Amino acid sequence: MFLPLHDTNPLRHLQVPYVTYGLMAFTTLVYLIQAMLPQSSFDLLAVEFGMIPIVVRDVYPQPLPWLPDWAGLFTYAFLHANWMHLLSNMLFLWVFGDNIEDAMGHVRFLVFYLACAALAGLAHLAFNPNDISPLIGASGAVAGVMGAYVLLYPHARVFVLARIVIPIPLPIPAFWMLGFWIATQLFFLVIGSNEPVAWWAHLGGFLAGMVLAATLKRRAVPLWGGR
Template sequence: MFLPLHDSNPRRHIPFPFVNYGLIAVTIAVFAVQAMLPPAAFDQAAINFGMIPIVVRDLYPQPVPWLPDWANLVTYAFLHADWLHLLTNMLFLWVFGDNIEDALGHAKYLVFYLACAVLAALAHLGFNLEGNGPLLGASGAVAGVMGAYIVLFPHARVFVLARIVIPIPLPVPAFWMLGFWIATQLFYVVIGSDEPVAWWAHLGGFAAGVVLAPLMKRRAVPLWGGR
C-alpha cells in the first residue's frame, strides 16, 4: 500500500554511512550471483545458505558440511527469492538505515544489524520448529532497523508513495508509517495468513530493534526524537 521514498532526518554524527551502504552493496552482489545461477543451482543455494529450522535444530544434516548450523542464522539474510523481494528490502534499508548507523556508530550498527537478523530468524524458528523450507531475505534485519527508527526518530517525516486513487508521495511521521507496517504484520499473524511471508521473522526483528537500539545508541542521541 505504500513505499518509503526518503526521510527528512539529517545525520548528525557521521558524514557517510558506509556500513549501511556496504550492507546494501553486498546483499545486491550476492543476489546478482544468485540470479546468474541456473534454476536448480539457485534453489540449491537457498537450501545451502537459507535458514531451515530442522537443520538449525540439528534434526537434519547441514547441506554444507563445512558450515556450522548456526551460521545459517546470518547467511539467510543475504539471500533473496527474486528481484522484487531484494529491492523492497533494500529500499527500506536505504531510507532508514543511515540514521540508525548515525545513532549507533559504524561498528555497533553492523553488530546491531546482524543481531537483528539472528533474532528474527530465531523468532521464525520458534514458531516453525518443524519447518523444512528455507527462510530467505533481509526482511528481519531490516525490520530491526525499522524498530530502532520508531524509538529513536518517531517524529521524523518520511515521504511515502501511497496508493489512494493514484500513487502520490505523502509526508507522514515515522511513528505512523512504521506503526502501520508493524500492525499489518500482526494482522497477518492473527488471521493465519497462508502467504509465503515470514511474518514472525518481521515481528522478531522489529522487537529486537526496539529493545537493542536504546542499549546501543550514542549517549547524545535521545529517545523519541526526530523533530
Template structure:
C-alpha cells in the same frame, strides 16, 4: 501499501554511512551471483544457505557439511527470492539505515544489524519448529532497523508512496508509517496467512530493534526525537 521514498532526517555524527551502503552493496552482489545461477542451482543455494528450522535444530543434517548449523542464522539474510524481494528490502534499508548507523556508530550498527537478523530468524524458528523450507531475505534485519527508528525518530517526516486509489506521494510521521507496517505484520502473523511471507521474522526483528536501540545509541541521541 506504503513504500518509503526518503526521510527528512539528516545524519549528524558520521560523515558517511558506509556500513549501510556496504550492506546494501554486498546484498545486491550476492543476489547478482544467485541470479547468474541456473534455476536448479539458484534453488539449491537457498537450501544450502537459507535458515531451515529443522537443520538449525539439528533434526536434519546441514546441506553444506563445512557450514555450521548456526551460520545460516546470518547467511539467510543476504539471499533473496527475486528482484522485487531484494529491492523492497534494500529500499527500506537505504531510507532508514543511515540514521540508525549515525545514532549507533559504524561498528555497533553492523553488530546490531546482524543481531537483528539472528533474532528475527529465531523468532521464525520458534513459530515454525518443524519447518523444512528455507527462510531467506533481509527483511528481519531491516525490520530491526525500523524498530530502532520508530523508537529514536518517531516524529521524523517520511515521504512514502501510498496506494489508496492510485499511487500518491505523501509526507507522514515515521511512527505512523512504521506503526502501520508492524500492525499489519502482527495481524497476519496472528490470524495466519497463506502468503509465503515470514511474518514472525518481521515481528521478531522489529522487536529486537526496539529493545536494542536504547542501550546501543550514542551519548546525546535521545529517545522519541526527530521533531
C-alpha cells in the same frame, strides 16, 4: 502498503553511512550472482545458506559440512527469492538504515544488523521448529532497523508513496508509517495468511531492533526524537 521514498532526518554524527551502503551493495551482489545461476543451483544455494529450522536445531545435518549449524541465522539475510523481494528490502534499508548507523556508529550498527537478523531467524524458528523450508531474505534484519527507527526517531517525517486516486508522495511521521507496517504484519499473522512470508521473523526483528537500539545508541542520541 505505503512505500517509503525518503525521510527528512539529517545525519548528525557521520558524513557517510558506509555500513548501510556496504550492506546494500553486498546483498545486491549476492542476488546478482544468484540470478545468474540456473534454477536448480539457485534453489540449492537457498538450501545451503538459508535458515532451515531443523538444521539450526541439529535435527537434520547441515547441507554444507564445513558450515556450523547456527551460520544460517546470519547467511539467510543475504539471499533473496526474486528482484522484488530484494528491492523492497533494500528500499527500506536505504531510507532508514543511515540514521540508525548515525545513531550507533559504524561497528555497532553492523553488530546490530547481524544480531537483528539472527534474532528474527530465531523468532521464526520458535514458531516453526519443524519447518524444512529455508528462510531467506533481509526482511528480519531490516525490520530491526525499522524497530530502532520508531524508537529513536518516531517524529521524523517520512515521504511515502501512497495511492489514493493516483500515487502521490505524502509526508507522514515515522511513528504512523512504521506503526501501520507492524499492524499489517500482525493482521496477516492473526488471519493466517497463506502468503509465503515469515511474519514471525518480521515481528521478532522489529522487537529486537527496539530493544537493541536502546542499548547500542550513542549516549547523545535521545529516545523518541526526530522532531
